[in-house]
Amino acid sequence: MGDSNLLYLSRQDVEKVNLPMQRIIERVEAVFVEKGQGRTEMPPKPGIHPGPDAFIHAMPAYVPAMAAAGMKWVSGFPANPAAGLPYISGLLILNDPRTGFPICVMDCTWITAQRTAAASAVAAKHLCRKDAQSLAILACGVQGRSHLEALRLVLGELRQVRAYDIVPAIAEQYCAEAKALGLEAILADNAESAVRGADVIVTSGPILKQPTPVLAQDWVKPGAFLSAVDFDSYLQAQVFTEADLLFTDDLTQFHYYKDAGYFQQTPEPHGDLGQLCAGQATGRSRAEQTTIAVNLGLAIEDMAVSVEIYQKAKELQIGTRLDL
Ligand SMILES: NC(=O)c1ccc[n+]([C@@H]2O[C@H](COP(=O)([O-])OP(=O)(O)OC[C@H]3O[C@@H](n4cnc5c(N)ncnc54)[C@H](O)[C@@H]3O)[C@@H](O)[C@H]2O)c1
Incomplete structure (x- = not known):
């Protein structure tokens, strides 16, 4: 033209x-x-x-x-x-x-980095305890970073970050950045020590079609909020089935992914973020509820x-x- x-x-x-x-x-x-x-x-x-x-x-x-x-x-x-x-x-x-x-x-x-973390933050507004203080980040890459930036804005009491990455140098760098933000940063030797006792857990490693998840139900503190950015690749099936509330960002796309071979062990979510934000579904109502957001990332x-x-x-x- x-x-x-x-x-x-x-x-x-x-x-x-x-x-x-x-x-x-x-x-x-x-x-x-x-x-x-x-x-x-x-x-x-x-x-x-x-x-x-x-x-x-x-x-x-x-x-x-x-x-x-x-x-x-x-x-x-x-x-x-x-x-x-x-x-x-x-x-x-x-x-x-x-x-x-x-x-x-x-x-x-x-x-992509920013809006994915923003969607987790929106989910946290509905699903996370307001007094959450500690955040475990499993995989400290691009998403690990943007999630810290976004979750800090909606979780006013956050003061501690526990960082784990399979590449220790990446987690060390992440801890240095978290400290510079005024947070207590704990470098975790393994995923379990990062997760045990954490109020919020973000898993942001690779998405695998045939996952071998390690994050076990008994690691998760009752009342925790989990954001599974890497779908079902880190969280074992029992973590999903035992959760009090499981939300995704879009139910249609969740079913689409399931048909494509993902989420084979994951139960049907209670609803999606559209329903939560439009007031058509209820989020957390009790402190001891364990809640999960498994957002797929939406156009x-x-x-x-x-x-x-x-x-x-x-x-x-x-x-x-x-x-x-
Ligand atoms: N759900 C969504 O909406 C959405 C949107 C964008 C990205 N993602 C997913 O988020 C994940 C991370 O993306 P990224 O851009 O941050 O990638 P990245 O490459 O920047 O970071 C990935 C990190 O994971 C670490 N890692 C790999 N396996 C690990 C394990 N088992 N335990 C701990 N750490 C591990 C790597 O060392 C690396 O630091 C990808 O799976 C991506 O597909 C999801």
Whole structure:
């Protein structure tokens, strides 16, 4: 078309917009209200699988209230870190909902890290004890980091982090960063010592189709909240079956994943985050309830966050204009 109407935002450009985590949590919460009210369109993500436990997913969504329409095309390749590459890479395309024209192409890795943690924080608002003080992080990579950033904002009493990673140097670095934030940081030698006694547990290791989970029910303190970012790869089946409340972010996509071979031992969730945020389901009602969020990661979250990044990038004149 030759009118340079397409904006390209690199990873650096997206970070330069610097959307605060507090705002990302608000956007993710708002989009879950829209979803709960039935005002979003989001077909389950089709994917291709070019290697063992590797995926490239197409994630389209439309959120009329946010004038957000588009698709994320995101990959996760477990062998990448050994080759010095990030596990997650990908792009996101935004379309003008009035004409269908692509208006922006942006890197999606920062958004994926931030919105996933924001969804856990939204779940924590409904499912976690308000007086939670200690957080166990099993796998201290990109998600481990963004989860600390987001959960601190919704858990006002948080003061201790217990970090475990199969690569000790990564957990050591993580502890140093947590200390710099004014938190007590405990470097755990193993997953069990990190989890025992923790009020909040985040598992953010690799997602495996045929998992060999180690996190046992008797490690979990009654009343704990768990966010299983890596699906059922860390939590043994009994942890799911014994939980008082199990929520996911989208029931349709949960069933879609189950049909694709994931979650074979996982019971049916009590509901999804759309229902919790729209007031159609009840979250934690007693301190001793053990609760789990197993969020799958939704395109509506990506749209809710990316459309705001696009608007701010235009205001701040960040990015590169391209001809379509
Ligand atoms: N559910 C969602 O919405 C969602 C969204 C994005 C990413 N994810 C998943 O989150 C996970 C982490 O992604 P990331 O970008 O943080 O990856 P990353 O490569 O940055 O971090 C992964 C970390 O896990 C560690 N690790 C591997 N096996 C471990 C184990 N058994 N115990 C402890 N640590 C272990 C690695 O050393 C690494 O530090 C991936 O499985 C990814 O697919 C989920």
